[in-house]
Amino acid sequence: xxxxxxxxxxxxxxxxxxxxxxxxxxxxxxxxxxxxxxxxxxxxxxxxxxxxxxxxxxxxxxxxxxxxxxxxxxxxxxxxxxxxxxxxxxxxxxxxxxxxxxxxxxxxxxxxxxxxxxxxxxxxxxxxxxxxxxxxxxxxxxxxxxxxxxxxxxxxxxxxxxxxxxxxxxxxxxxxxxxxxxxxxxxxxxxxxxxxxxxxxxxxxxxxxxx
Numbered sequence: 001x002x003x004x005x006x007x008x009x010x011x012x013x014x015x016x017x018x019x020x021x022x023x024x025x026x027x028x029x030x031x032x033x034x035x036x037x038x039x040x041x042x043x044x045x046x047x048x049x050x051x052x053x054x055x056x057x058x059x060x061x062x063x064x065x066x067x068x069x070x071x072x073x074x075x076x077x078x079x080x081x082x083x084x085x086x087x088x089x090x091x092x093x094x095x096x097x098x099x100x101x102x103x104x105x106x107x108x109x110x111x112x113x114x115x116x117x118x119x120x121x122x123x124x125x126x127x128x129x130x131x132x133x134x135x136x137x138x139x140x141x142x143x144x145x146x147x148x149x150x151x152x153x154x155x156x157x158x159x160x161x162x163x164x165x166x167x168x169x170x171x172x173x174x175x176x177x178x179x180x181x182x183x184x185x186x187x188x189x190x191x192x193x194x195x196x197x198x199x200x201x202x203x204x205x206x207x208x209x210x211x
Contacts, residue, residue: 013099013154017076018083018180021091022105023138025115025200027162028085030193031105032059034173035083037192038184043084053119055197060085067093088145100155103176106142107162109135114200169193 018040022028033056036042048058063075064086073095076084086094094100113131120127129137149157158179165172173189 013097014077015080016099016101016156017079017081019091019094019100019102020083020085020105021088021102023088023107023109023112023142025112025119026105026107027165028087028105029054029056029058030165030197031103031160031176032083032085033057033192034169034176034189035184038173038177038186038189040180040184041082043079043082052122056192056194058085064090089141091145092148096154098154101180102149102155102157103179104145104149104157104159105162105165106159109138111162111200112138118200163198165193166195166198 018035020028020031032042036059042059043061044059045061047062048060050057061084064084067073067090076095076098080098088104091102113134117127149155158175160172169190170186173186176189177184177186
């Protein structure tokens with residue numbers, strides 16, 4: 001039944017677009033690096049270069065930032081059969097004409113906020129919102145995002161926990177490979193995961209993650 005549904009989606013929408021998504025600082029750049037290393041073509045303009053916050057690169061395309069306001073999103077058709085990073089706040093702005101396989105990264109919300117705070121400090125930028133308010137906003141956003149993804153007929157979703165990817169990169173790579181059809185190099189994907197970059201750890205990491 002599942003294979004039949006996937007066939008119908010591809011027939012209707014064309015080859016799927018692989019979307020790596022999540023909140024900022026949730027491990028999306030790491031997963032993009034895994035997919036690229038595993039043999040998947042990445043949609044990236046490389047405008048945003050690597051830095052101390054993401055020493056292995058961001059794998060982003062600047063056009064994604066305009067999804068909410070740009071009426072012409074036809075450029076995304078060229079991403080069919082490839083992978084692109086889209087922050088979770090913009091998933092709802094992806095055009096309905098495509099078939100999306102979304103890999104959604106989840107991470108402890110305290111860790112995300114701590115990582116963002118350090119990034120802002122490093123850049124000398126002010127923090128516009130308190131930690132508690134940010135965590136509550138993120139929690140509500142993730143709930144709404146899951147509801148949207150569950151209802152959208154042209155989306156399929158695989159959820160991964162950031163900490164699980166760090167702790168067992170091979171098993172996480174295996175799950176991603178299975179979700180995407182089984183043609184990627186799992187060993188190469190797992191080899192690029194660097195646990196040393198897990199720099200904002202919190203105890204009881206599941207407490208503030210969306211279940």
